Amino acid sequence: xxxxxxxxxxxxxxxxxxxxxxxxxxxxxxxxxxxxxxxxxxxxxxxxxxxxxxxxxxxxxxxxxxxxxxxxxxxxxxxxxxxxxxxxxxxxxxxxxxxxxxxxxxxxxxxxxxxxxxxxxxxxxxxxxxxxxxxxxxxxxxxxxxxxxxxxxxxxxxxxxxxxxxxxxxxxxxxxxxxxxxxxxxxxxxxx
Amino acid sequence: xxxxxxxxxxxxxxxxxxxxxxxxxxxxxxxxxxxxxxxxxxxxxxxxxxxxxxxxxxxxxxxxxxxxxxxxxxxxxxxxxxxxxxxxxxxxxxxxxxxxxxxxxxxxxxxxxxxxxxxxxxxxxxxxxxxxxxxxxxxxxxxxxx
Numbered sequence: 001x002x003x004x005x006x007x008x009x010x011x012x013x014x015x016x017x018x019x020x021x022x023x024x025x026x027x028x029x030x031x032x033x034x035x036x037x038x039x040x041x042x043x044x045x046x047x048x049x050x051x052x053x054x055x056x057x058x059x060x061x062x063x064x065x066x067x068x069x070x071x072x073x074x075x076x077x078x079x080x081x082x083x084x085x086x087x088x089x090x091x092x093x094x095x096x097x098x099x100x101x102x103x104x105x106x107x108x109x110x111x112x113x114x115x116x117x118x119x120x121x122x123x124x125x126x127x128x129x130x131x132x133x134x135x136x137x138x139x140x141x142x143x144x145x146x147x148x149x150x151x152x153x154x155x156x157x158x159x160x161x162x163x164x165x166x167x168x169x170x171x172x173x174x175x176x177x178x179x180x181x182x183x184x185x186x187x188x189x190x191x192x
Numbered sequence: 193x194x195x196x197x198x199x200x201x202x203x204x205x206x207x208x209x210x211x212x213x214x215x216x217x218x219x220x221x222x223x224x225x226x227x228x229x230x231x232x233x234x235x236x237x238x239x240x241x242x243x244x245x246x247x248x249x250x251x252x253x254x255x256x257x258x259x260x261x262x263x264x265x266x267x268x269x270x271x272x273x274x275x276x277x278x279x280x281x282x283x284x285x286x287x288x289x290x291x292x293x294x295x296x297x298x299x300x301x302x303x304x305x306x307x308x309x310x311x312x313x314x315x316x317x318x319x320x321x322x323x324x325x326x327x328x329x330x331x332x333x334x335x336x337x338x
Contacts, residue, residue: 050225054217058233063324066240070331133305136222144227145309149286153271156228156316160268163323167261170330 002046009043026077030068037061051140194246203245210238218317222306228313232320239321240328248332257329260322267319274311286312 016036023029037060044053108115125143133142144152194200217224218231243251275286283290288308302310 051227051230054226054230055233058230058237059324062237063233063240063328066244066328067331070328070334074334133222133309136306136309138222138224140225141222141227141309141313142305145312146286146288146305149275149312152312152316153268153275153286156268156271156319159323160264160319163264163326166327166330170334 006046009039009046013039013043024079024081026072026079027069030065030072033068034061034065037065199245203241207238207242210234210241214238218313219310221313222309228316229320231313232317233324235317235321236324236328239325243328243332248329252329255325257326260326260329263318263322264326265319267315267317267322270315270318271312274308274315278308 013036016032016039020029020032020036023032037056040060041053041056044050044056108117112118125147126139129139129142130137133146136142214231214235217226217234218228221227221231239251239255242254274288278287278290279285281290286308288305291307292304293307301307
């Protein structure tokens, strides 16, 4: 039963991805990326990672869909259909895909208890966490916030930096680029 | 979208539960799944939902852009401040063991690792909520460039 759920979620993911690639209507494509995010969230939940599933559902399906729709309002919502298939990009993409597929052959099998990630270093964290954290049961939180506190501080700073970058790019000035317009117009007036 | 009664009423019913869930994920993060980042995005999505249905001015009245802007930096400051506090108390940066104390534990204020993780997660939650909300404001506030 669980295998059936696994395979159907993965199959739906593939179908959704192919549909997104074939759609020319961007509005529909954005809706499908939302569906893709919800399917990924379900997949994360199947893999016993509920916190990643929360994040995927809220960011992938919620916030980023809204942001992409907002972008669509500012631009157009259709892209033209390609007149002919170009060979070089197709070959490049297929080759890269095959190389990536070949790379997965070296990876440990799904849910393999002998996979490197299960042998080192997580067992020591699992054994030490409950004692080190004075009884806090959530190992994920203790690793993120305590064992790897620096790392999470860096991640939070990255989020802040991203926010500042978006503000710098998208913020409308109180006086909409009056400097440039003023200089331009005086320049234009002087040449006449 | 205020013209659609179903959307309006369902939103009004849902938002308190989304907020409650966000706070549950935030403050229950050390026991169950979740933590600052997850709680932050859930809280921000509640704000964004409100903004989508009731318009940008309405949500900006709830969370003014000037405040959100400052909260972005406040979260990181709380995180780094916790680190400097533990240094000030004689430990290393982010060494939560230094926060071990005996006062106020009767009133539910945790100690040591528990308090440190709590503070740090609060910082992450505040920054993530503020950044996500701010990005929504910026996208929604743009007009079409002709």
